[in-house]
Amino acid sequence: MEKEQAAKLLDKAALICVSKHSGQRDKVGEAYFQHPMRVAMRCATAEQKMVALLHDVIEDCGVTAEDLLAEGFPQEVVDGILSVTKRPGESYEEFVERAKQNPLGRVVKLHDLEDNLNALRLDHFDADMAARYNKYLAARRSLQF
Structure with missing residues (x-):
C-alpha cells in the first residue's frame, strides 16, 4: 500500500x-476509544494499525465488513478485523485460535491482550x-511467536 493511501486510511x-x-x-470508566488507540500505538505497520483501530467496531458498534470495504479499506485489513471479531457461540479458545491464523489478526490480538493485561491502570483487582487476567495470559501465550 502506498504511503499516502495508508495515511488517508489510517x-x-x-x-x-x-x-x-x-x-x-x-x-x-475511561473513554473506550483510548483502548484501540493504545493497541494501534504498539503496532508496526499501517495495516496493523488499521486493524487495531477498528478491531472492536464490528463486534461492538454495528459496523459490518461491507461497510469497511465501502470505506475503502483493503480486503486484507477487513479480514484482519474479522479475525479478531468474536463470533456468536464461539468459545474464547476457538476465537483466539482463529485470530492466530491471520497474520494481521495475530499481531493485533497480541497487542490487544497486552493492553488488557496492563494491570497498572486498574484501580481494583x-x-x-x-x-x-488469567484468560488473557493464556491467550497471549498461545499467540506469541
Missing part, C-alpha cells in the same frame, strides 16, 4: 474508531478481573 480508521466508540466506557 486517518479514516481513527475517525471511525472515535465516532463509533463515542460515549462508550471501559471497565475502569477483584475475582472477576483475576479470572479475566
